[in-house]
Amino acid sequence: MFSIAGLTVILTSFIGFTVFNRALDMNLLPAPKKYTGTTRFKWRNVMGSMLHAAIAACLGLIVRYRSPEYLQDLIGTYTQLGEITIAISVGYFIYDCADLIKCNGMTNTWPLVLHHCLAGFFAASFLYMQRLAGYAIFTIVAEINSVFLHGRQLLLMYEVPTDSRLYKVNSIINVFTYIIYRLTPFAMLVPVALKDRHKMPPFYATSLSIGSFVLLVINVVLFYRLIKRDFLSSKNEAVKQRDDIMDTTVTPNR
Known part of the structure; x- marks a missing residue:
């Protein structure tokens, strides 16, 4: 069952991201001009995602450094710092799902939800x-890429030119970290989950295998959108597609 510490961290994480959300509404940081009105929630959401990515990436690296046994035994290894790291992400997922559905609807954000x-x-x-x-x-280190992925979104929101050096450098790092820390781990999880299925309850053996595959497909789709918009589009097309690659709707020049 859940430990008291785990539940406490989940609740604290949920409250913490909610408070951060409200603080941004109170102009804790200046929002881009185009996101000071009804679309402000999109900027807030990216800022919250960036904060979670930074926290999770740092903790994930620390856990993997201090407890390398996680990579040797994905099933039995369980440490307090690992529990805290996972619980923070659970609290964030609950907060972000509620915020996405409330502010943007399920239809527009179904991949992320x-x-x-x-x-x-x-x-x-x-x-x-x-x-x-x-x-x-194993997969939480994907948040290393999320730092640059959300950084890309913020650069677009603040209208940093897509042909600027800052944007181009971020795009290159984004692609490399996406392949190394996001696509590769999810691709590796599918065969690993199949190999370990006899060590798990049947429900988790099946759902983990299927879930890993679904998450891999989602990330491949997002990677295709990223490559298409940052490297395969002309300058004029890039300007018209300054929307979030994780949003299923297109809102040109928002």
């Missing part, structure tokens, strides 16, 4: 069983 639901469900299940935590730690 589906991703959060799957990732949050599995992560919470691992905390409840106090097993299989290595799978969460």
Whole structure:
């Protein structure tokens, strides 16, 4: 079952991101001019995602450095710092799902909502069983890429030119970290989950295998959008497609 510490961190994380959200509404940081009105929630959401990515990436690296056994035994390894790291992400997923659906609707944000639901469900299940935590730690380092992915969104929101050196450097780092820290771990999880299926309850063996594959497909789709908009589009097309690659709608020049 859930430990008191795990539940406390989940609740604290949820409250913390909610407070950060409200603080941004009170002009804690200046919002881009185009996001000071009804679309302000989009900027807030990216800022919250950036904060979570930075926290999770740092903690994930620390956990993998201090507890390399997570990579050797994805099922049985369970440490307090690992629990805290996973619980912070669970709290964030709950907060972000609620914020996305409330402000932008399910239709417009289904890839992210589906991703959060799957990732949050599995992560919470691992905390409840106090097993299989290595799978969460294995993929949470993907947040290293999220720092640059959300950085890209913020650059677009603040209308930094797509042909500027800052944007181009971020785009290159974004692609490399996406392949190394996002696509590769999810691709590796599919065969690993299949190999370890006899060590898990049938439900988790099946759902983890299918869930890993679904998350891999989602990330491949997002990677295609990223490559298309940052490297395969002409300058004029890039200007017209300054929307979020994780949003299923297109809102040119927003």
